[in-house]
Amino acid sequence: MSTQALILAAGRGDRMRPLTDTTPKPLLPVQGKPLIAWHLEKLAAAGVTEVVINTAWLEQQFPAALGDGSAFGLHIRYSHEGAQFGAALETAGGIATALPLLRDAPFWLVAGDVFMPEFGFPAADAQQFAASGALAHIYLVPNPPHNPGGDFGIGPDGRALSRAAQQFTYSTLGLYQPALFRDTPAGQKAALAPLLRQAMQDGQVTAALYSGPWTDVGTPERLAELNTTR
Numbered sequence: 345m346s347t348q349a350l351i352l353a354a355g356r357g358d359r360m361r362p363l364t365d366t367t368p369k370p371l372l373p374v375q376g377k378p379l380i381a382w383h384l385e386k387l388a389a390a391g392v393t394e395v396v397i398n399t400a401w402l403e404q405q406f407p408a409a410l411g412d413g414s415a416f417g418l419h420i421r422y423s424h425e426g427a428q429f430g431a432a433l434e435t436a437g438g439i440a441t442a443l444p445l446l447r448d449a450p451f452w453l454v455a456g457d458v459f460m461p462e463f464g465f466p467a468a469d470a471q472q473f474a475a476s477g478a479l480a481h482i483y484l485v486p487n488p489p490h491n492p493g494g495d496f497g498i499g500p501d502g503r504a505l506s507r508a509a510q511q512f513t514y515s516t517l518g519l520y521q522p523a524l525f526r527d528t529p530a531g532q533k534a535a536l537a538p539l540l541r542q543a544m545q546d547g548q549v550t551a552a553l554y555s556g557p558w559t560d561v562g563t564p565e566r567l568a569e570l571n572t573t574r
Contacts, residue, residue: 347393348446349465350439351383352516353456354400354425354432359563368402369561370456371409374570378409379561380456381416388417390465392452396445398423400432421445428531435536439520440528448522450474455516459559459570463517469552470519479524479548480504480540484512485558495537496544496551504551506541515558524548 357369364372370380380397387395395418399406403426413420423442425433433441439453450473452465463483473481482504487494497508524543528534543549561567 347391348449349383349387349392349395349452349454350442350446351380351395351397351454351456352435352438353380353406354398354403354438355457356401356432357457360561360567363564363567364401366402368399368405371405372561372567374459374561374567379459380410382459382461383454383456384410384413384416384418384420386461386463387452387465391467392465393417393419394446395420396423396442397421397456398425398433398438398442400424400426403427433531434533436525436528436539437530437532437534439536440525440532440534441530443522443525443530446522450519450521453516453518453520457561458516459561460515460517460554460556462556463554463558473519473550476550478550479521479543480518481520481550481552482518482540483515483552483554485515485554487511487513488560490560490562496540498551498553502550502552503547504540504544504549506544512553515554516560517554 353370357364360369371378399422403424410420491513494511495514497505497511499505559566
């Protein structure tokens with residue numbers, strides 16, 4: 345099983361302003377605790393012990409709020425892109441930069457600004473992925489109103505498809521091998537989607553459809569809805 349995870353938390357969150365003018369989006373409260381804490385609690389419950397969080401915007405607030413992770417039963421380390429490089433490095437750039445803080449082994453990846461309160465980071469999925477030889481295993485969700493066209497498809501053999509008749513939305517959650525990022529320079533901006541699409545063309549990405557609760561907490565309205573409907 346994978347006992348390590350990387351949580352992406354470096355973004356500015358412009359659509360969440362003015363809330364994110366003073367608080368990073370993953371630290372905004374959802375149902376009584378920081379949004380990112382929902383991931384941390386589920387990771388710890390699943391047996392994950394090592395977590396890396398990449399940061400940039402208002403990044404000093406993360407260690408202040410989360411510490412070394414001991415309150416969650418975790419060991420948290422931080423990849424401070426703001427202090428090192430002056431700005432967020434986008435998804436793949438952030439991952440490549442954080443890799444030295446991870447062991448050379450599969451890891452869970454999830455964005456700190458999505459709400460998936462029932463996803464349990466199942467060890468069985470991690471074990472199956474490690475044995476599969478794939479470079480990534482991604483979780484897709486039914487398309488929300490703000491992304492009606494979806495991102496990727498799923499073939500009959502469980503392989504992720506860059507283009508398909510029926511497309512779903514990438515949840516931001518997945519299992520990844522460090523090898524996917526071997527040609528991505530650390531400290532430079534780089535997007536994840538092109539890497540995934542190339543790996544899909546090579547048959548190196550598997551996918552699953554997740555039908556549990558999922559929210560991209562991308563606007564103040566979505567945050568307010570989560571905090572008024574329980």
